[in-house]
Amino acid sequence: MSRKCFKTTGNLLSMEIYSSITRQKYKAICREIEEAAAAAATGTVRLLLIMRHYPTFSSAEDLYYDLRFIMIYSDRIEKVAVVGDKPWKRTWVALFGLFSRVCVEFFDIAHLDRAKGWLAIPKAA
Numbered sequence: 001m002s003r004k005c006f007k008t009t010g011n012l013l014s015m016e017i018y019s020s021i022t023r024q025k026y027k028a029i030c031r032e033i034e035e036a037a038a039a040a041a042t043g044t045v046r047l048l049l050i051m052r053h054y055p056t057f058s059s060a061e062d063l064y065y066d067l068r069f070i071m072i073y074s075d076r077i078e079k080v081a082v083v084g085d086k087p088w089k090r091t092w093v094a095l096f097g098l099f100s101r102v103c104v105e106f107f108d109i110a111h112l113d114r115a116k117g118w119l120a121i122p123k124a125a
Helices: 023-039 060-066 068-072 087-100 109-120
Strands: 007-009 012-016 045-051 077-084 103-108
Touching (some): 012 023, 023 068
Antiparallel strands (some): 007 012
């Protein structure tokens, strides 16, 4: 049995990302999003992505490439909290949110609890 990418609590999926997402891991992430969304009463999921000391998160292109699964599943992802250790990456995450049509917010690693609280609040209509 393969190892799960996400830790799942209801429709909240959380994952720590330490390196570039390989093709195999990308497929596993997509499969888990599909399964969790299908099982959720709302048909959607919320994602908590913790990117602490993430080596390739050094350009907007890297971020886009590794998080492209959000674009593909934008109809099944309600909100995404990206938690990282570099506050200057907030701009990249905000731009990614605009292009993905998903409500995406950046939180500093020191504010992990705020990120979890933000995900718990229902998305504004």
